[in-house]
Amino acid sequence: MDLLGGGLDSLVGQSFIPSPVPATSAPSPTPAVVSSGLNDLFDLSMRIGMVPGGYVAPKAVWLPAVKAKSLEISGIFTHHQGHIYMEMTFTNKSLQHMTDFAIQFNNNRFGVIPSTPLAIPTPLVPNQSIDGSLLLNTLGPFMKIEPLNNLQVAVKNNTDVFYFSCLIPLNVLFVEDSKMECQVFLAIWKDIPNENELQFQIKGCHLNADTVFSKLQNNNVDTIAKTNVEGQDILYQSLKLTNGIWILAKLCSPARKPQLHVVAKCRAPNVSQYIFQVYNSVLKN
Template sequence: MGAVDLLGGGLDSLIGGTNFVAPPTAAVPANPGAPIGSGLSDLFDLTSGVGTLSGSYVAPKAVWLPAMKAKGLEISGTFTRQVGSISMDLQLTNKALQVMTDFAIQFNRNSFGLAPAAPLQVHAPLSPNQTVEISLPLSTVGSVMKMEPLNNLQVAVKNNIDVFYFSTLYPLHILFVEDGKMDRQMFLATWKDIPNENEAQFQIRDCPLNAEAASSKLQSSNIFTVAKRNVEGQDMLYQSLKLTNGIWVLAELRIQPGNPSCTLSLKCRAPEVSQHVYQAYETILKN
């Protein structure tokens, strides 16, 4: 298909077109805590309403700060988003011979203003060979500075021994908000309005999901299907998501039954986020 003009008799037919499968109106909003939106609920809201409450995909914890670089303090972590709240889930292990106390954490300025929303509370001294799990709530109202790469987060952790620094990359889907579903007319107008040079196309390989399974999985991480069409045997999902800082990303996901690769086209007024949104799609669809 190459860089075909998606609007060439394509997207326009989403509004009342013959190819569009008119969805039933869902009786239950996918996320009771979120605004119900324009009522243009789609086929997939009903199937994955429960999935939304279970939260976005969470990667397994990885070691962010090895003990040998932090005088015996080892930090592993991951990021979670659940019903509108972002957390940094940490595991602190004391591999030193002395007790650790007086913990504190600070983030450098970053692209999306991520900042701790509470102090790092380790309620008891951390004895040698002891591990403690902490869920640190995060806000997105911290100081903003564009990082390279965009999702880089630089962190300082202090204890009674010293101050230690590490950096990690957070997955962009923790920033996808619960009210990121655009109505169809707005989607069409916005897609036409964003310049073609802002469109990026990616291949997602080894993804044997059908359109319904893909849509359901993506919705649980706040990527919403606005409309669905079938064109010459290919399922086309038109999707929207919104970042915590208000940036909208529009997507077309093309799935051909029997073909394990699908094509993702993204349009956004801030095209530098597209690569990271693609990585989020790949992570969510493959896990």
């Protein structure tokens, strides 16, 4: 799917000149050609210290022991230095040793597969818990599935094969190269149909614009520009998923109000609804 093409050429000759943007790679640097005061709007001079570590969802029990002959698996997903990990805890609640562990994923929306075999020190003796970290990549086959971040997993040991599903927090699927030039951002924003726009409120959020910038930047959401209109801070942001889909966002922080207003636009409108979950989780933790 060409997410950014077919329409940018028609914008040439307006107050800015967009550059061609590949569908699956970051835009090439282009000289800014912005008039009508937009140079000031897109002068992002702030340099804010990064918050250490991206957001990690709480650990969840993915496979209860009652459904897996006394094997319990809990876990989380993390993103660190460009790599995605599936961090799991295996607990043996049976009266026998467990050995010969292996794992396999069903085809999914993002082509997520293990990069290495599952390495669990065995035997896993009764009442013992062992932590394991599985490196993942997105080079596997794609398949349409709902919800789009659903991952179906099969785990084998010496007793049987067990199945479970879990949700990959979408922020671990954000890539590092989502920065784009301001005039390209403007062109794409205008070119995406209004019916693809999704608006939502994040209530009970007492963060200033600098903290919002840092939290989102640390989860690979790039801020293209920052401005202030009548006391309201506005951030223009871009992010890209591992399957090449871009999402653009405008985040408004009303003065003296504990809430944020976010407008998201994407060529694949069904993706935008998941952005609320990411923004809400990242900014409230």
